[in-house]
Amino acid sequence: MMKVKMFNLLVLITFLIFLPRVNAANIGMYLKSAHGNATYGVNRNSMSGYSIGNCDHCHEMHASQNGVEPTPQNGSPSPFALFAPNFNTAKTTNPYTLSDNYCFYCHSTTTDGSVQVGGIDNHNFSYTFGGYTSSSVTGIYQMFNQASYHNLYDLHQFALGNAGSTTLPFSTFYKQQSNPCDTCHNPHIVRANKRNVSDPTYTPLSKPSDHNNLWGDDANETLAALTNAYQPPYYYGSTTTFEPDGAADTPSNQAAKMPDYITYCTDCHNTVNKIYSTTLGRELYEIDWFSDDGDKHGFRVADSDVGVGDTNTASLKRPYNGSPIANANGAGFVVSCMDCHEAHGSKHAYLIREEVNGKVMESIVNDYNLSELCRKCHMDDEAAYGRASGRNKWRYVHHRAPDAPYHGGGCGPCHGRFGGTGPDSCIKCHFHGGTDKVLGTMATKRRTF
């Protein structure tokens, strides 16, 4: 055992000489990281003799180790002495292959070709923190090859300052040769949250504005610290237990178990950065989660009173509506990005989760079928009237609820104008920052998201 450790140390020291940017503090964090872990850390199958967690599983100091180049064979030396190039910048959209991104080489299943001994199973948020263990993806590589995903090329351009990132200090750590995954993660300090889902000190995240530190590991970086109006969604299949670990604890105790994903995502998605999406072929909507003019799912309070016990006027389903869950500050809930979105990709559009508030999407969510998502937390006519025929119909919230926006008048000016009555029209009004201005003179100008 001792021998192995000595060897590890020697390699570290050699590295420090060759690559002086990793300092002592980082080494301490590395040893606590998922990659540096001596039991389950990095362990490439072509590197027998190297201890688990050794830097060399990722960095090849010379073109070869022990006289041969271990797989994957890559010929020329790579930037940062990695065993393969970081990112293929010619790949502007998915599908990706393993060689398009360095991390995929390990973060894939054995069947997909992982070079980590045994491959690595990583699951999406719906599975790991939502409890939906039937989710369809079992690796990061698979996640990025779905219908929607964080486009790696766009992240690369954004981080290089070529696409509207004005607020973030990317230039202090991100280079032409860098890996787009590293905009959100720091591979030298990432920790294994999947093994400790109740403990955010095991966060895998680093904010782009603070790349050299973890995000979520301090109490003031959890959802509990950000807002006392956060209500965690139900855990899959349950109406008594909550994310992220399926415990039946108070909202604030559950929130304290999660990194503050809102601050994390809005490090990039805010009202200042102009973010371009090659996938969507346009600039993204601004996300304003914090101001009084912002989104109602954010800190702006919903117009209708959807607070405690308000069973008549609210269109919300439990746990957002009625006892026993008290809205902590009585002023309106704040929803977290991860309550609706995945981080890496999804079979649904816009990275929408496979499972939301304890229930699975029964059909694919896209521009023509957004209501499948809304139904998880809001009352459709089935829930409002208790009739199966009202399933995924939305007359109650638009025409009948006490605060409904649309009353009287002819039906034609609205119905039939947006691709007909029915779910296909939702996204015309409901999107981040949206209003119903598409109605022109008939618009209420109410904020619709």
Ligand code: HEC
């Ligand atoms: C936009 C930010 C973002 C990008 C880009 C990103 N990640 Fe993540 N990643 C996250 C977040 C947030 C989580 C935690 C929530 C979760 O597990 O879904 C996470 C979790 C993970 C996990 C742990 C999953 C588990 O099993 O719990 C791994 C592994 C990972 N990311 C690898 C990658 C790799 C590899 C890439 C690039 C191909 C990448 N990430 C790109 C945000 C990002």
Ligand code: HEC
């Ligand atoms: C999981 C793979 C992995 C492991 C393990 C790993 N590194 Fe790295 N390292 C990377 C990647 C990827 C980069 C390139 C960062 C980027 O995208 O800009 C990098 C970059 C570096 C750099 C260049 C400066 C920087 O931070 O960008 C140094 C120095 C370094 N690593 C040292 C080490 C040392 C020392 C160890 C062991 C204590 C280690 N690495 C372990 C993946 C790894």
Ligand code: HEC
């Ligand atoms: C040499 C193989 C290897 C490479 C290359 C590699 N990883 Fe990992 N990674 C691992 C292993 C092993 C774990 C721990 C898995 C476990 O907990 O069982 C891990 C864990 C993680 C985690 C912690 C999440 C969790 O809960 O498991 C993140 C985040 C992560 N890796 C991101 C990255 C990123 C980003 C890159 C590319 C810059 C990368 N990894 C490259 C092997 C690798």
Ligand code: HEC
């Ligand atoms: C209540 C569910 C919900 C929550 C919470 C949520 N989103 Fe969304 N998000 C959606 C839906 C639905 C869409 C598709 C409509 C649209 O594009 O705005 C979307 C789209 C997006 C888009 C693409 C925007 C575009 O230009 O089409 C981004 C970026 C995004 N969300 C980021 C975030 C961030 C960051 C947060 C947290 C601050 C967040 N979302 C919270 C439901 C949600």
Ligand code: HEC
């Ligand atoms: C994860 C649960 C969740 C999902 C999914 C969700 N919402 Fe919400 N929504 C809420 C909560 C909670 C509030 C109340 C916010 C507050 O208290 O300020 C809300 C408020 C709203 C409001 C403001 C109502 C008012 O009276 O001002 C609208 C409009 C709305 N949601 C539309 C939608 C649409 C459309 C969808 C589907 C695309 C959707 N929501 C999906 C949880 C959700």
Ligand code: HEC
């Ligand atoms: C490092 C900056 C960065 C962070 C952090 C980040 N994003 Fe993004 N996001 C981007 C960029 C760049 C794009 C445009 C490329 C694309 O469309 O995939 C994007 C696109 C998106 C889209 C639209 C993708 C599509 O094709 O529909 C959604 C949804 C989204 N992000 C959600 C999130 C959520 C949720 C988080 C927090 C877990 C987050 N983002 C964190 C940079 C970031």
Ligand code: HEC
């Ligand atoms: C100012 C716009 C507007 C006017 C005028 C209007 N509606 Fe609606 N109505 C909506 C919207 C928006 C929805 C929800 C989206 C949808 O279901 O298409 C809706 C939904 C409905 C639904 C539920 C349909 C479903 O499948 O979900 C019925 C039924 C309905 N309206 C009937 C009427 C009738 C009857 C009239 C005329 C007396 C009328 N509406 C006038 C905007 C309007």
Ligand code: HEC
């Ligand atoms: C023509 C614009 C328009 C369309 C299309 C539309 N809505 Fe709405 N919707 C509104 C307006 C306006 C409100 C009221 C917002 C408020 O409460 O201030 C609303 C309210 C809601 C709410 C109520 C939130 C609450 O708790 O009060 C939900 C849920 C909702 N819509 C879902 C849908 C769904 C699902 C569809 C597609 C089937 C849809 N909407 C189509 C304009 C629209």
